[in-house]
Structure formats: structure tokens, C-alpha cells
Amino acid sequence: MAGVWRRWRNLNRTGPWLSGSVALVVVGLATLVVVDRLFPVDLDPRPGAQVVLDAQGEPLRRFADERGVWRYPTDVDRVSPNYLDALLTYEDRWFYHHPGVNPFSLVRAFGQWLRHGEIVSGGSTLTMQVARLRYPGGRGLAGKLVQLVRALQIDWHYSKTEILDYYLNHAPFGGTLEGVETASRGYFGHSADWLTDAQAALLAGLPQAPSFYRPDRHPERARQQRDKVLERLETYGVLTADERARAEQEAVLADPPDTPQLAPLLARRLSERSPGLARLDTFIDRDLQLALEQLARDARQQLPAGASIAMLAMEHGTGRVVAYVGSADFLDAARFGHVDMVQADRSPGSTLKPFVYGLALDQGLIHSESLLMDVPLMFGDYRPLNFRRGFSGAVSATVALQQSLNLPAVQVLEQLDPRTFYARLQSAGAGLRLPAGAGPSLALALGGVSTDLEHLVALYSALGNEGEVLLPRLTPTEPVIRKPLLTPASSWIVRDMLLQGDRREHNGEPLAIKTGTSSAYRDTWALAVTDHHTLGVWVGQPDNAAMTGHFGRLTAVPLLRAMAGRMPRGQHRAHERPDSVTARDICWPTGQPEAELCDERRTAWVIDNQTPATLMSTLGQPRQNARPWLRYSVARDSGLRTTLGCLDATEPRRIPLWPDPLQGWIPRDWRTFERLPDLDPRCQRTEGLLTPTPVRIQGLTDGFHIKQHATTQATPRLEVRAVGGQPDWYWFLDGKLLDERSATLTLAMPEPGHHQLSVTDQSGQGDRVEFVVERP
Numbered sequence: 001m002a003g004v005w006r007r008w009r010n011l012n013r014t015g016p017w018l019s020g021s022v023a024l025v026v027v028g029l030a031t032l033v034v035v036d037r038l039f040p041v042d043l044d045p046r047p048g049a050q051v052v053l054d055a056q057g058e059p060l061r062r063f064a065d066e067r068g069v070w071r072y073p074t075d076v077d078r079v080s081p082n083y084l085d086a087l088l089t090y091e092d093r094w095f096y097h098h099p100g101v102n103p104f105s106l107v108r109a110f111g112q113w114l115r116h117g118e119i120v121s122g123g124s125t126l127t128m129q130v131a132r133l134r135y136p137g138g139r140g141l142a143g144k145l146v147q148l149v150r151a152l153q154i155d156w157h158y159s160k161t162e163i164l165d166y167y168l169n170h171a172p173f174g175g176t177l178e179g180v181e182t183a184s185r186g187y188f189g190h191s192a193d194w195l196t197d198a199q200a201a202l203l204a205g206l207p208q209a210p211s212f213y214r215p216d217r218h219p220e221r222a223r224q225q226r227d228k229v230l231e232r233l234e235t236y237g238v239l240t241a242d243e244r245a246r247a248e249q250e251a252v253l254a255d256p257p258d259t260p261q262l263a264p265l266l267a268r269r270l271s272e273r274s275p276g277l278a279r280l281d282t283f284i285d286r287d288l289q290l291a292l293e294q295l296a297r298d299a300r301q302q303l304p305a306g307a308s309i310a311m312l313a314m315e316h317g318t319g320r321v322v323a324y325v326g327s328a329d330f331l332d333a334a335r336f337g338h339v340d341m342v343q344a345d346r347s348p349g350s351t352l353k354p355f356v357y358g359l360a361l362d363q364g365l366i367h368s369e370s371l372l373m374d375v376p377l378m379f380g381d382y383r384p385l386n387f388r389r390g391f392s393g394a395v396s397a398t399v400a401l402q403q404s405l406n407l408p409a410v411q412v413l414e415q416l417d418p419r420t421f422y423a424r425l426q427s428a429g430a431g432l433r434l435p436a437g438a439g440p441s442l443a444l445a446l447g448g449v450s451t452d453l454e455h456l457v458a459l460y461s462a463l464g465n466e467g468e469v470l471l472p473r474l475t476p477t478e479p480v481i482r483k484p485l486l487t488p489a490s491s492w493i494v495r496d497m498l499l500q501g502d503r504r505e506h507n508g509e510p511l512a513i514k515t516g517t518s519s520a521y522r523d524t525w526a527l528a529v530t531d532h533h534t535l536g537v538w539v540g541q542p543d544n545a546a547m548t549g550h551f552g553r554l555t556a557v558p559l560l561r562a563m564a565g566r567m568p569r570g571q572h573r574a575h576e577r578p579d580s581v582t583a584r585d586i587c588w589p590t591g592q593p594e595a596e597l598c599d600e601r602r603t604a605w606v607i608d609n610q611t612p613a614t615l616m617s618t619l620g621q622p623r624q625n626a627r628p629w630l631r632y633s634v635a636r637d638s639g640l641r642t643t644l645g646c647l648d649a650t651e652p653r654r655i656p657l658w659p660d661p662l663q664g665w666i667p668r669d670w671r672t673f674e675r676l677p678d679l680d681p682r683c684q685r686t687e688g689l690l691t692p693t694p695v696r697i698q699g700l701t702d703g704f705h706i707k708q709h710a711t712t713q714a715t716p717r718l719e720v721r722a723v724g725g726q727p728d729w730y731w732f733l734d735g736k737l738l739d740e741r742s743a744t745l746t747l748a749m750p751e752p753g754h755h756q757l758s759v760t761d762q763s764g765q766g767d768r769v770e771f772v773v774e775r776p
Helices: 003-037 081-093 103-116 126-134 141-156 161-169 180-189 197-210 219-234 241-249 263-273 286-302 353-362 397-402 406-416 418-427 444-445 453-464 488-501 552-565 660-665
Strands: 050-053 059-063 279-281 308-315 321-325 373-374 393-395 468-470 482-484 514-516 525-531 533-540 581-588 600-607 629-635 650-656 696-698 706-707 716-724 729-733 745-746 754-759 768-776
Touching: 003 141, 059 453, 059 600, 081 126, 126 141, 126 161, 141 197, 161 180, 180 197, 180 514, 197 219, 263 279, 263 321, 279 514, 286 308, 286 321, 286 552, 308 453, 321 406, 321 600, 353 397, 353 406, 353 418, 353 453, 353 488, 353 754, 373 406, 393 397, 393 660, 397 406, 397 488, 406 418, 406 444, 418 444, 453 468, 453 488, 453 525, 468 600, 468 745, 488 581, 514 552, 525 552, 581 745, 600 696, 660 768, 696 768, 716 754
Parallel strands: 050 279, 706 768
Antiparallel strands: 050 059, 308 321, 308 533, 373 393, 468 482, 514 525, 525 533, 581 600, 629 650, 696 716, 716 745, 729 754, 754 768
């Protein structure tokens, strides 16, 4: 009974103290809850500073915040364990065990302050340092109390990993560097996941006085601080004595922080697009980017003053942009180096032609060897010319695409319908922009619209991706977007048509190239598809000035080939032909597998075994007979041609019929009026298809030799005349269109050598003579 009484008496003695302590804790917790509600905390990163990274996580370009501070975002998993051990051992060994504040450290620091009258050791935890970084305030007692409360709040709301991540990204390391990754790259030139023991110790101790210990300016001070940390690491068994000794032997070598400047225009674009993101990842291949930027800088020396260059490389299987060169030199103000020409709105020239032919293949209008007309043609009031103003006559679709001939492309687009063509490209993400107030027209085939290099590269990816356009992806956060444009069959045929023009390979991969030049030589283009990549090059003047004498094949193609030669070599991927594509023998002029009506045999790629007939005319210049053959009758007794109902005893005949505009461009014995027998005198001539009379050149005979006289003072001239036919007449010297439109031509004597003069009338009838001008 006495023992019970003693315990009761002791409880009464300690009860008030215990009750008071409990009450104090309750009040403290309640106060903390109220403060937390009134003054909530967050660990949002400081805004402004950004870093743009390549595919391997190396910096391409950095953007400082408004205070000029650089940051390189990282986290616990991407920092060397050496550094984390050094940091926690030196700054806060009980980080993972205390609630944000270490009461024992605070009591010890307070006692030392009372005993010595000054701070001997700090009581701050890493969490309290994070509180000071997130909520800067005074350094006095009041400031410490605020940090203490904030540290408790932070530890309450955030995990230890989140708290440590904030410190890793915001701790000061001298100058304008914040964060351990920024400091490691700035001072040592490599990532913080490759720190040595000595480097880790130096960075662990640097934030205590970053300006005082800054290693690039005060290496001896930095060494002393580093060694102090190393001593602590040995004391607590993190390092052995030998490891500490080796670390202390390592020299303090730190370079002044550099400013990376690779793919600067891409970096600027991403920064402006996502100003709130501190880390912007890309797919850029660093070695390739360096090589292409150097290529652009070297090539600019061969260009007119003010000219720039843009290059883009994309994996057409994934859409990843692996190289992005927006200008010839970012720092060259004279060449508008700050202007991103990858995104610039420009005329595409002839670069849309492959898709004219591709869509026409899909619609059954042509096959790869369809007969097309490269001759003067009128399409309503639209009269296009070729780039070199010459004409080739009868050409296949393949040759027309390879040589980028304008008239055949416009002929095909007319049948396809410009509105359909425009709508299909836009639905595939072409980004075409028509002139103000204009609708889709035949000029689309020749660059009568605007777009940019990025959209063109996207379109060309369809040729390496079974007809699907893959939109370029600049960052891993962008989704893979595929848009249908062509069928696998037509995309294979178009790519093969381009490959036939140049079979040279680069890095073991065939290179299908298409060029383009806009009017007045303002833009030169070259685009290509390899097994794995779609490549694009633009060369021109950002201020839209002309570059006379520069065109796609001369200026852009050499750059494209050099670019292709620098691309990483991948495993060869066969350009497999779809089952729906087969080779068939066809004949000109019908375009079909004729046995009888055949002037010239060819082998064509066709889709689903279909062989479309030759397009015999244009919509603006229709003909009475749209079929590529002509039926007529001859009298049995005379063998002469008859008209309908003229004679009873007749026999049917059929001849191949070449399009009217080509009559003056084909061999004479293939021309319609050379093949037709004369009209039987017993039959009356009627108006119709056979009324036009053949055209003949008078004044110059085929094979004629002209010898100039050395004594002649005046410039000799030739006078010739077209007899027959219907106006207008189109005169050509050596394939180049002359300005004369009448039947009579007065021509200055050409230079000595072989020449060809031809004439074609409005109905397509024509004649041609070859002559030689001899030297005096």
C-alpha cells in the first residue's frame, strides 16, 4: 500500500510538468497547422532559366533567367552517388531521419553560441537550406525561425527525394551558376553523374560561400574547402584513408563556365514555344549537327553576300528531327543569321511535282512511262514555260519528273484538278499558303504557293514511308502523327522515278533527289529520301532578293549530297516493291500494251495491272478525237482515203495517233498527215479532224550548210517562212522558244555549228529542219 502511495505522490509531482509539456506540444502543432494554412509552401522551380538538350542529354543552348542565372535541371537519379554521399555527410547526416529540423543540432549550435559568443557550427539542415532558397529572408534570429517553420512545412508536404531534388537544382555555386549539374558542366565540362571523389567534395562544400570558394577564380581556397569535406568523409567512413589521399592529390582545375551554342535557332524556337519548361529535350544528333553547321559555314563563302542556308534531317520512320540548321551562321548578321529559314515562308519552286505525279498515279491518269507533252501549250490564259525556256517534245512521265519539266507537270495537274491537289496536300499537313485572294490554280505545280522547309521535308517523308506523311517531331513530348497522302504503290513508283535519275548512293543508301528553283532565282531547293532519312536543303536570300545564276541542281544539290554523306549509316532497308506494282510493256503513242499500233515500245510500272491511255489534249485545247488512234476507210480500188458514205467498196484502217501538239516534234513518218493516204478525188473534202494542212518550212532545207563570209560587215540574217497550218506559229531555235508568232521569221545568223529550227502551229502541226553554220 505504501508503494502505491509513493507512485501516486510522484505522479502528482510530475503531472503538472507532463501536462504542460503535452499542452505545449499540442499548442505548437496547432500553431503549425494554422501557419501552414495561412502561409502554404511549395517547391515550384524558379522560372525563366532553360536548357535545350541534344539526344544524349548534352546542352545545345542555355537561356538565363531575368537575373542572368543558368540552371540545368537534374534529379537524384542523374547525379553521381559520390556527390550525394559527400553532400549528406558534410551538410546533413540525419537528413532522412529528421522532420526538416534537427533539434540536437540546433541545441548544440545554440550552446556553442552561448559559450563562445559566436556561431561555431550551424544547425541548419538541408531542408532549412531549401527553405532559405525557396523563401529568401533575413539571416538573424527571426530569419532562422522563419526557416525553421518553413522547413517543417516543407518536410510535411514533400518527400525527401523532392526536397533533395530542389536543392540539387537551386543551390548556388558561384557567379551565375545554380544547381549541381550546371556547376559540374560549367567548371568540369561534364555531367554531374561523372564526378570524381575530389570533384564531388568540392561541389559539396562550395554552396557555403560560393563566391569565396569559386574554383575558377580562387583555386587555393576551393582546394582547402574541398579537403575539409574530404576529411569529414574519411571521419565518417565514407572514404578510406587511401581514397582521401588520392582525392587530395587531384588538382583543382576549373574552366570559366562556357555558353554552348549549337542548333541555336531550334533552341530559341523551343524556348519561345515552352517558356515555362526548364528542360527541353530534343532528338538532335550532336555530331551530325556540328558537321552540318560547319558545312553551312563553309558553303556560305561560295554564295552572294546576304545569302543564307537551311538544312533539316528527319527520320522518316519516327519523325525525329536529328539535325536542324536554321541559317548559314547564327552570328553572321550580314546573312541574317538570326532568321530561322527552316520556318520561313518561301516559294517551293518545282518541289511539289512528285506529288502531282503520285496523285495522278493513284487516280489512274498515268503510269511511269505515260506519254506527256513538253511543247508550248496554252491552259486557258496560262502559258507556262520551262526553267531554261527550251522544250523536249514527247517525254515520259519519268523523264518529265527527273528533268523537272514544267509543261508536262501542268498538263497532268490540269487533269488531276488543282483544287483536288491542293486539298490533298493540305490534309496531309503541307502547310501551303496561297497568294492573297487567290484560289488553287495550275501554278501550284511550279511554285505558285508558299510553304517552308519543314513542311516540305514532312511531305517527302511519304516517299520513304509507304505514302504516309510523318510530321516532324522536335521533342520527345510531341506525338507521332501520320497523315495519308499517297498509296504505297504510287509512293514506290515516284521514288523509283527519282532514283532512275541518279543511281549514286551515299553511305550505302540510294538517294532519291528532287530539286526546285523559284521565280527570279529567289529560292533554291533540294530534297531527298534515303532508306532511313528525309533530307532538305534551302539556299537563298532571307530578304527575298534574287540570286541570279543559282538554281537547285547547281547550288542546293551539292550541299544535299555533302549532307547525305555526313548522315549516320544505318542498316540497309530494301525499297520493296508493293505487290500491286508490276512492270508491263506499253507502246507510244497509245500508252497501252498494243501489238499493232506501236511506234515505240517501253516498259512501265503500273498499278493493279492498269495501263491508262495517253492524255491526248489539254482541257484548254480539246481535240475532236480523244483516243490515241484514228480510224478511217480507203477505197478498195484506189487505196485512197474516203469520207463517210462516199464509196461503197471500202476497207477500214487504223493508225496510231500522236497528240496534236506533238506533231511537229516527232519523226516525220509518224505524223498523222504523213501516214494518211490522200483523199480520193471522188470524195468531197469535209470540215473536221482531218482538215488542217501540214506545216512546211520554206527558205531553209534540211541539212543545209551556210558559210559566213569574212568580208561581210553587216550581221547576216536568215529569212524563213511557215507554209500551211493555222496561226499562231511557235518558232524554236535549238529547242528554245523565240518571240516571233507570225508565219514569217527573220533570224540573226546563229553561231557556227549545228542547229535545229522548228515551227509548230496552233493545231500542233509542225516542221523541223537541221542546218550547219560554217566558220568563215
